Amino acid sequence: MSLPAQGAVVSPIAQRRLELASQFHGRTSELLRLEPGRLRFSLGVSLAELRLPFHITPEAAALFPQGARQLAVMLLSRHRELVSTGEFDRFLLVEEYATLPPLPPTLSPGTGGPDTRATADLATLTHPLLTGGVMAAWLGPGGGGRSLVALVIELMRRAFTEMKESRGREETPALVALMLSSLLPGMEGALRTLELPASVQRQLVTATATGLYLALRLGVERAVREGQPTPELAARIESALGPMAVLGGTRPLLTGGSTLYGCELVAGVPDAEKLVAQYPGGLPVDTVRATLEQVISKDEVMARRAELAVGVSALRESLVRAVRLGEGGGFQAALTEYLRALATRPAELTTLLAEDKERKHLTKELRTYAETLKGPSAEALNDLAARLKEYSPKDPAAAAGLARAKAHASYARAATAFVCDLWLERSLFPLRRMMEARTGEEVEGGLEAEYQAGRLYLLSTKPGPLLRSAVSAPVAHLFVDVKDFTRRTQLLGGAAMADFLRREFYLPILADAKALYGGMSQLSDRGGVSVNNLLGDALSLSGTVDRLVTLAVGIRRQLVSYEKRLAQTISREQVEAGLKAIEEEYERKLQAARPGVRAIIQREKEGALARGRGEGLEAGVFVSYGPAPLVITLEDDVFGLSKVAIADRINESARGTARSGAARAKADAMLAQERQRRGHPSLAHPWLVFVGAPLSVPVPYSAEAEARAALKAGDLEGARRALEQSLRDALEDAAKQGEDAPGxxxxxxxxxxxxxxxxxxxxxxxxxxxxxxxxxxxxxxxxxxxxxxxxxxxxxxxxxxxxxxxxxxxxxxxxxxxxxxxxxxxxxxxxxxxxxxxxxxxxxxxxxxxxxxxx
Incomplete structure (x- = not known):
């Protein structure tokens, strides 16, 4: 009898993994499509630093371990004959056992809609312990799989809606898939807490993880069917929730009895990591398959094991097909039960194949019984009998209707699907690192504040957007900075100055701020005044704009009286000693300076002496307006709890208290001329804030080096020529910008x-x-x-x-x-x-x- 090449047909899952890898061959950047400009919110200033903060609520996250534990207990209950009575009785007290839905013993799904039945049918071909009856019950009412599928569909539905609202700029469904995949590494730990019997632990864990993958796959398929994304986006979603991510790596797929890719990979996958590393731009699937086929054929031991895997896979598929017909009433219940046991217990099938006499006896009985039947039932039993007859330990692939070389090719194709998944996982690793799970302890205000401010993706079972539009009202940011603090500290002494600052600077300002405080901490109601940072000679606050402008006026009043009290605090001897040090410092500068620079140094000296005498203490206040600050909390076992307020407008307010001499140079020069013209030396500026854009000449390093070399040689004219072009460029720029250039x-x-x-x-x-x-x-x-x-x-x-x-x-x-x-x-x-x-x-x-x- 000529058998159809059953083992040559690759599983639908393996076929899809091959398609995904082929789709991104030479286009790895399309798989890694995560650009800051396409995201609605992200952290980091470059692609290398990119982070997407997200949080999966405990209720949503719990569905994963709860569903996995429930499925494991269901499978153990379905296959209780594989463990001793004592081992099983311990699970009667497990919480999940008391709430198990009814477990039909069948390989067929029995109940459920078309999608559920198709997934349950597929389950029977992915692992011997994962029966269609259990899978359908887990995906049905009361089953944890049903909740998982519903969660994936709902989150993806929201993701597709928000992607549409962003006009396709952000591929939100792919982000959600990546975020959900962050829960998968914890599944093994959740199953470990069950303390499954050691004799079946590896197989049960692999079967459970496979069922979890099929549930996620079902949710994604239904969401994609509804959302109708582009093929590229659909591929990115599927890739993020691939088998290797769900099963926790390569080992379960190789040693846990999985037949996810069409046959059990008992011969291993030679050089899988090497093949992935060899093609960083993407896997040429046909080349990888040919390579694996060649390696397997050359290794006799590996070749025999590959042939065995293909042959046993063909026999098991034939068994499953026959059992489904028997469960549908196609033949006797006793035979159906016996064949079902062979299909779900690999050890019994292996024993049967090893016993030539038993195998031939079963073959004869199946053929004899098939003669009494008609239609598909007779065909299924005759097909199974023919495969059992053709099987032999020396040529196991004959059961699949394949010659040895064809069997190697069939195994190589399944192994190639494994390599494709490994490549997808390695390629997605940088993206997974960009997903930053938050606990709420990272910033002050917690998760809710971050979510409300539009700075956190939230995956929840409750209705609501995944990422809110920023609803944080802008606030004002005040920065006050006392200049000449260092010189005054030197005059008064560190300890005395610190105490003076506390009494005369910090406490009065904080008292004024508290008088204006009208809201909750961290401005959660945008109605208060919050202290961001206290520095040595400066202070930063945020709050409502009306309060902070009022506070700025109050601070100015405080600083005026502060200047007077500071001048009174420092003794005459301290002032005289400080003035003498200033005189000596600037005298050295004047002696070393060129003639053209001495006038500038002389003005600096006069200002320093005036401040040293207690005159003209300067403190600047600047108020900016923009987004509320992000308050980060840092906790260290040595340094304790620290808080840092971050906002670009805080930086702006700090820059606004600068004292650039060049900004007031023009005003000072005009004032000096007017004093001289009027003979009125006490004439003053009406303003305390100056903005100016002095003419500056940026000099390239090459021109500077040339000028310095000329000066060293005593060639002043050569130095001038070296800088001539820089001066011309600066004058042209100044002419274009005019008087209104920012300064x-x-x-x-x-x-x-x-x-x-x-x-x-x-x-x-x-x-x-x-x-x-x-x-x-x-x-x-x-x-x-x-x-x-x-x-x-x-x-x-x-x-x-x-x-x-x-x-x-x-x-x-x-x-x-x-x-x-x-x-x-x-x-x-x-x-x-x-x-x-x-x-x-x-x-x-x-x-x-x-x-x-x-x-």
Whole structure:
């Protein structure tokens, strides 16, 4: 009798794994398609640092170990004859045992919809212990598999919806598959807690993991059928939840009795890791299959084992087919039960094949009985009898109707599917590392705050988006920085200065902040004031814009009185010693300086001496506006609990307290000329915040090296020529940018960003009404001109008035700045909150009513 080549037909699972590997051959980048620009939210500034924070709720995560444990107990109960009574009785007390659904003994599914029945039918061909009856019950009502499938379908449904809402920019279903796969390594541990009998532990664990994979596969198939993604996206989803990920590596597939790829891989898969490493750009499937076939054929021991695997696989498939017909009433129940035992107990099938007499006896009985039957039942029993007859220990592949070479090819194809899965897993490893599971302890506020802020993907059994749109309201960020802290510390002494700072700087500011506090900690209701960081001479806070602008005014008042008290605290002897040290330091600098630089050093010396005498202590306050800070908690067994607030606007507010001398150089030069012209040395600037863009000449290293070499040789003209092109380029750039080019900042007062000013106006609503004016300095009252010098350009002012008509605040446009590392196109507008102790008081006295009436 000529047998059909049963073993040559690869399993549908193996066929799909071969297709996936072929699809990404030469296109590995398509498998690893995870770009920051395509993600709705991610952490990290480069692809190498990319992280996607996610959390799977305990209720959703528990479905995986619960389902796996339940299926393991169901399989043990179905195959209780494989263990002793004492070993089995212990499981009568296991929680899962009391809630098991009814377990039909059949290989056929018996019940369930088309998808469930198809999956249960497939299960019988993937592992001898995984029967269709048990699989259908596990996927049916009351079974853990049903819950798993429902979870996958629901999460994928949400993922497809959110992908559509992002117009396909983010492939959310593939991300969900990767996130779910993070739960799979824990399945082995969950099964280990059952303490399965050692005699069947390996086979039961492999059968259970295979069932888990089939359930996930079913969920993905149904979700893909509904979502109708592109073939590439469907492939990425399937790849993330592949057999090797679910079964926990290569060992169960090789030693746990699995027939997932068509036959048990008892001969092993030679050089699997080497083949994966050999083709980093993707597996050429046909080449790998040919390589494996050649290796197997050349090794006699491996070849025999491969032939045995193919032959036994063909016999088992024939057994399964016959049993399904018998369970459907095709022939006697006793024969059905006997054949079912052979199909589900590999040891009994092996014993039968080893006993030539028993095998021939069964063959004869099957043929005799088949003569009494008709149709498919007779055909199935005759086919099984023919395969048993053709089988022999010397030529086991004959049972599959294959010559030895064809059997090697059939085994090589199953082994190639194994290599394909191994390659997919190795290729997906970088993506799995990018998925960052969160516990809630990483940031202050926990998981809920992160989720509400749109910074966490949440996989839950409850309805709701996987990733929320950011609903975090912007807040203001205040930074105050005291300059000359180091020099004052040297004069007063470290301990005394620290105590003085605590009493006169930190505590008063914190007292003002507490008076304005109106919300929950961490700004969860966006209504409070929160301290971010306390530094040696600086302080950072976040809160609502109205409170922080009010606080900035209060801080300015504190700093004015702080300066006076600090000057009184330092003794005359300390001041004189400090002044002498300053004189000596700058005298050395003046002696070593070139003539053109001495004037600059002299001005620095005068400023340092003034500050050393207690004059002109400077402290800058800057208020920015933007996203609320992310507060990270770090716990260490030595250093304890630390908290760090992170926000780009906090950095911006810190940069806004800078004192760039170049930013006020032009204003200082104009003031010096005016003092001399008027003979009025006490004439002062009206402003405490300056923005300027001094002309700078960037010099390439090559030109610098050439100029230095010329100077060393005494060739001044050669040095000038070396720098000539750099100077020309700088002048051309300056001509293009004009006077309005963004510059640096010198902040010795209170400044706010343009966003802060706009948010402040919007927040106050009916508590203020505002006027925007351009004021010609020449129209100011003579009393103001007597004290202050104003450049000739018109002043852009934003005036805030109380409903009763009194002037509340004056904001002056200082210019546009460009902070290094926080560059914005066109720079950032900066407004000075005009000091109420200086020119602001005079504005209120002489011009408030006039400006109020101006339209």
């Amino acid at each position: 640096d900042i010198y902040n010795a007062g209170v400044a706010v960003s343009e966003e802060t000013l706009l948010a402040y106006q919007e927040t106050l609503g009916d508590q203020r009404f505002f006027r925007q004016l351009e004021v010609d300095p020449r129209t100011l009252h003579p009393d103001i001109h007597q004290r202050y010098f104003f450049p000739p350009e018109p002043m852009k002012l934003t005036l805030g008035f109380h409903p009763t008509g009194e002037l509340a605040e004056v904001f002056r446009f200082a210019g546009r700045v460009m902070f290094k590392g926080l560059e914005r196109k066109g720079g950032m507008g900066v407004w000075e909150l005009v000091d109420e102790h200086g020119v602001g008081r005079l504005f209120a006295r002489h011009h408030a009513s006039e400006w109020l009436r101006t339209r």
